[in-house]
Every structure is written in structure tokens, then in C-alpha cells.
Amino acid sequence: MYLDFFHLNEFPFNVTPDPRFLFFSERHREAFDSLLYGIEHRKGFIVLTGEVGCGKTTVCRSVLNRLPGTVHSAFILNPSLTATQLVRAILTDLNIAPKGGDKLVHIAQLNRFLLQCLEKGENVTVIIDESQNLDPALMEQVRMLSNLETDQHKLMQIVLSGQPELKGRLRQPELRQLRQRVMVHCDLESLSAVETTLYIQHRLNIAGANNPTSIFHSRAIQQIHRIADGIPRQINTLCDRALLAAYVRRDQQVMEQDIQTAFSELKSLFGNPSVAQSTEEVI
Numbered sequence: 001m002y003l004d005f006f007h008l009n010e011f012p013f014n015v016t017p018d019p020r021f022l023f024f025s026e027r028h029r030e031a032f033d034s035l036l037y038g039i040e041h042r043k044g045f046i047v048l049t050g051e052v053g054c055g056k057t058t059v060c061r062s063v064l065n066r067l068p069g070t071v072h073s074a075f076i077l078n079p080s081l082t083a084t085q086l087v088r089a090i091l092t093d094l095n096i097a098p099k100g101g102d103k104l105v106h107i108a109q110l111n112r113f114l115l116q117c118l119e120k121g122e123n124v125t126v127i128i129d130e131s132q133n134l135d136p137a138l139m140e141q142v143r144m145l146s147n148l149e150t151d152q153h154k155l156m157q158i159v160l161s162g163q164p165e166l167k168g169r170l171r172q173p174e175l176r177q178l179r180q181r182v183m184v185h186c187d188l189e190s191l192s193a194v195e196t197t198l199y200i201q202h203r204l205n206i207a208g209a210n211n212p213t214s215i216f217h218s219r220a221i222q223q224i225h226r227i228a229d230g231i232p233r234q235i236n237t238l239c240d241r242a243l244l245a246a247y248v249r250r251d252q253q254v255m256e257q258d259i260q261t262a263f264s265e266l267k268s269l270f271g272n273p274s275v276a277q278s279t280e281e282v283i
Contacts (some may be wrong), residue, residue: 001244001247002243002244002246002247005247005250005252006209006215006243006247006252007208007209007210008204008207008208008209009207009208010207010208011207011240012203012204012206012207012209012239012240013203013235013236013237013239013240013243014236014240015233015236015237017055017057017058017061018058018061019058019061019062019065020206021058021202021203021206022055022058022059022062023055023195023198023199023202023203023232025191025192025195025199026195027186027187027188027189028055028059028188030186031048031050031059031186031187031188032059032062032063034046034184034186035048035059035060035063035159035184035186036063036066036067037184038157038159038183038184039063039067039071039123039125039157039159040067040071040123042123042153042154042157043154043157043183043184044146044149044154044157044158044181044183045146045157045158045160045178045181045182045183045184046157046158046159046160046182046183046184046185047159047160047161047162047166047167047170047182047184047185047186048060048159048160048161048162048185048186048187048188049161049162049163049164049166049167049185049186049187049188050163050164050187050188050189051163051164051188051189051190051231052163052231052233053231053232053233053234054188054189054190054231054232054233055188055232055233056129056161056162056188057129057161059188060075060127060129060159060161061075064127067125070120070121070122070123071122071123071124071125072094072117072122072123072124072125073093073094073124073125073126073127074089074090074093074094074124074125074126074127075093075126075127075129076089076090076093076126076127076128076129077129077130078130079128079129079130079131079133079134079138080133081138082137082138083103083137083138083140083141084101084103084106086138086141086142087103087106087107087110087141087145088106090110090126090145091106091109091110093126094110094113094124096109096110096113107145107148110145110148110156111148111155114148114155114156115155117155118150118153118155123157124155124156124157125156125157125158125159126145126156126157126158126159127159127161128142128158128159128160128161129161129162130161130162130163131160131161131162131166132162132163132164132165132166132169133162134160134169136174136175139169139175139178142158142160142178143175143177143178143181145158146158146178146181170182190229190230190231191225191230191231191232191235192230193222193225193230195230196221196224196225196228196230196235197218197221197225199232199235200212200216200221200224200235200239201213203236203239204216214253215243215252215253215254216239216242216253216254217253217254217255217256219255219256220242220254220255220256220258220259223256223259223260224238224239224242224259227259227263227270228270234269234270237266237269238259238262238263238266239254241261241262241265241266242254242258242259242261242262243258244262245257245258245261245262246258
């Protein structure tokens with residue numbers, strides 16, 4: 001609706017994890033580089049944690065896009081699986097047809113594939129998203145998969161990506177064997193006020209804005225950062241609705257009143273009661 005009005009080629013604030021829109025804050029760059037390092041140098045277990053909406057899935061997809069063609073990958077988005085289903089899902093994502101329904105047969109298939117890749121100088125990585133939801137049996141299966149190795153090499157690099165609860169899960173005594181195998185751990189944080197400004201301008205630029213620094217007034221951005229608490233997904237939701245509010249007013253700059261309009265319609269999506277209350281007082 002507002003694309004032509006703001007001279008944009010596409011919607012800049014969709015909440016889908018599109019790697020093209022990844023903004024490299026200091027912590028996002030650190031996470032991106034750490035994942036690449038861990039995969040390329042065969043570090044085995046890698047853990048990425050961060051609050052809901054901080055961009056974990058986008059970082060993972062961006063890493064997959066940057067890996068060379070010699071790296072085979074599987075991306076498991078739904079961890080609500082049985083141990084057998086997990087191994088089958090990995091095989092399927094690696095373009096290997098699972099044979100029969102026996103988990104041991106599937107693991108043997110996977111091991112043969114990994115050894116073949118090693119002989120050809122290739123690598124394999126498996127990313128499991130929302131890993132905080134893995135039940136204990138599935139966590140144990142993941143640990144067992146990490147045993148597929150030679151004396152010198154980790155045959156498969158496993159990335160566990162999840163919310164902060166994942167760190168608590170890994171601290172449990174029964175998971176100490178898995179925890180001790182983690183060689184790389186990075187944690188995403190919310191954006192600072194300065195990063196929020198750069199983030200908004202970055203997404204507008206990718207979407208084709210002629211002057212991405214002029215569309216959102218600086219005071220409007222300050223309000224966005226305060227309401228969204230620096231969380232990218234919440235920034236996107238608020239910015240998208242604020243652009244619509246400015247369009248309805250026929251103003252090509254998003255002002256504070258547009259942020260207030262957007263928040264009044266979306267406040268149930270924001271989980272910070274103190275911010276909600278203070279913003280309602282302004283409205």
C-alpha cells in the first residue's frame with residue numbers, strides 16, 4: 001500500500017528471516033563470524049543463543065548462504081521430532097533417501113555419507129533451530145550424532161540455535177557430556193539506540209529507498225527503540241505499521257505521532273508493561 005508513496009521497491013520491515021536484510025550489529029557480526037569459523041574449521045558443536053526476535057534464524061540462513069559449495073547442510077526448523085525422525089530429517093535435507101524405518105540403518109547411511117565427504121575434502125553442517133525445545137531423548141540423540149568422527153576430524157558440525165533457555169538446558173547435569181563438546185558459543189543481544197537507527201536505515205536502503213535517512217524522524221526512531229527494546233522483530237512490526245500511519249496522513253516522514261498510532265494498535269504484541277504504560281500516557 002505505501003510502497004509507491006515512499007518510493008520503495010519492496011516492504012522493508014517484513015518479519016521473515018531474509019538474509020538480504022541482515023544488519024550486522026557488533027554482536028550479529030560476531031555471531032556470524034563465529035558460526036562460519038566453527039563450521040569451516042570443523043569445531044563440532046556450536047551454540048547460538050538470543051532472545052526471541054533477535055535474528056538468530058536470519059544469521060543462520062546468512063551463514064548457510066556464505067558457505068562454499070563444498071559444505072553440505074541440513075536446516076532443521078521443527079525440533080518437535082522423535083530421535084528417528086530427526087535422523088531422517090537430516091538425511092532428507094542432505095538429499096539422501098532414508099532406507100527403511102530403522103534408526104541404526106539411517107545413522108549408518110549418514111556415517112557413510114560423512115566419510116565420503118571427508119574423502120572428497122567436503123564438510124557437513126546441521127543447524128537445529130529452536131533447540132531450547134529439544135526433549136532430553138532428542139538432546140541425547142544429538143550428542144550421539146556428534147560421535148560420528150575420525151581420530152582427526154569432526155565429520156559433522158552441529159549448530160544448536162535457541163532462546164536463552166537453551167543455556168539453562170545445557171547446564172543440566174545430565175547434559176554435561178554435550179556441554180563439554182561445545183567449542184563455539186555466541187549470544188545475540190538487543191540493538192543499542194544507535195544500532196536501531198542504523199538498522200532501520202539499512203533495511204530501507206535494501207528496500208530501495210532513495211534517502212533512507214530521511215523517512216523516519218530521529219525522535220520517532222528514539223521512540224521505536226524504547227518501545228521495541230531494541231529487538232529487531234519488534235522494530236520491524238512497529239516500523240511497518242508506522243509507515244502505514246504516515247501514508248494515511250500523506251506525510252513522507254514518519255513522526256512520533258505515527259509511532260504512537262502504531263503502538264496503540266499493536267501494544268498487545270509488546271511484552272514490556274512499563275513501556276506500554278509510559279507510552280499510553282504520551283498518547
